[in-house]
Amino acid sequence: MRPALWLKLWKAEVAPRCCETAWRACLNLLPVRALLHSRGVATDPLCPRCLAAPETHEHALFFCPFIKQVWFASPLGFRLHEECSVQEFFTEFLGAADCNGIGMFFSILYSVWQARNDLLFSAKQSSVDQILLRASSLRPSSNQLTAPHRHGREHVSSWRRPAAGIFKVNFDASLLQSHEAGFGFIARNKEGEVLAAATSTMGPVLSSVLAEALALRWALGLAKELGFRRIWVETDCLVLYNYWERREGGFSHLETVVKDCRLLLCSFDVFTFTFVRRTGNSVADALAKLAFRLGCLVWIEEAPLEVSSLIQDDVFASVASSL
Structure with missing residues (x-):
């Protein structure tokens, strides 16, 4: 459409x-x-x-x-x-x-x-x-979608559930000694159910930070193609996150890629970008590493068996953090 x-x-x-x-x-x-x-x-x-x-x-x-x-x-x-x-x-x-x-x-x-x-x-x-x-009964006037709160510099350690109607996207990049990059993508709803997962590769890439920025651009493009319009995107790369928020500079080689990412934002009605520690981004991290073996693949409403236990761990962690 x-x-x-x-x-x-x-x-x-x-x-x-x-x-x-x-x-x-x-x-x-x-x-x-x-x-x-x-x-x-x-x-x-x-x-x-x-x-x-x-x-x-x-x-x-x-x-x-x-x-x-x-x-x-x-x-x-x-x-x-x-x-x-x-x-x-x-x-x-x-x-x-x-x-x-x-x-x-x-x-x-x-x-x-x-x-x-x-x-x-x-x-x-x-x-x-x-x-x-x-x-x-499904059309109450008060039922409005809201974006999750920004967490600023809060260094959250576990995966968090999105609000109703928001799609949570986690992405990550992995870099080999040959500088080939692997990308991982996982999208879930507020119940922790997998809506889509993906892996991809690219290379050679100049640095790990640039690989993360390229992974973000890839993840945003994939979210757009899948029809997600309200997304909460999470990264475990603090350098990229701070660069995005303009709290750190000096990484001019990122600027072109980051500008591409910002141009993609017009495709989304709701967009939030936050930082999480690696423990809260374990599924995307594992998918990025699997990319070197699996290549460029997309799964709809499922994910590779290799990350199923990590997905379940995220759901449990999100429940525990809300208690």
Whole structure:
């Protein structure tokens, strides 16, 4: 979709989890049965509700006969006949609707998906009225997204959870004696769930600080491509962080890369940049080291098995720090 439509998606007047579900649907990232079946995970690709067609994103969210009834009975009054892709549907609707209509659309979309999960995992049937009632409860006027507080010079030692609707991005760089650089990227939500992970390499790089700056530019570009619009970015490189905050100078070779990073900020509605000690950036650090073996890869809603225990440690640490 065009950047302006992504902006409309994330500014919808609705609970943050509805925007996140819409974002996943638009990128075909929801675990529908047809997708899982194609990956060898699910044995039955059929829709669990009608059992008459493969459960694709389009079928699950719009074109299952029961779901058509939900959309027609909703305040939007959609009459769904000709099938199209989720992204085509979003592009047409977001291009014409106002913020209130988009919020209504996403709340219904989320409720439809949750009703599907209730049926599949709890054998719980939801009526059309129940789905629409749930949707109406997801649009409280006080539900506004806020950016996390800046932490200034506070040297935090553990990974921290973002606020609802904010995507937490940790990145890191690793440098070999040959000056080849490895980059690591991990994006998570407020529950600590992995939304995306990535590795990449570059070389030769002049210094470790420049490698960190290049990793930041790469991470911001990747966040933009994945459709994240509200991000909290964290680094364990204090030199880069202080340079970004203009508290230290004398690193002119960083300036071009840092300027590139600042130009990317117009792609985000919320951007916060903070420092954390290496113990709070262990996943990104491990991914940066893995990059030399794995090369340039991106994982959606998962991460390499080598970092799974570190991800779990971060979740536990974030819970402990909030007590």
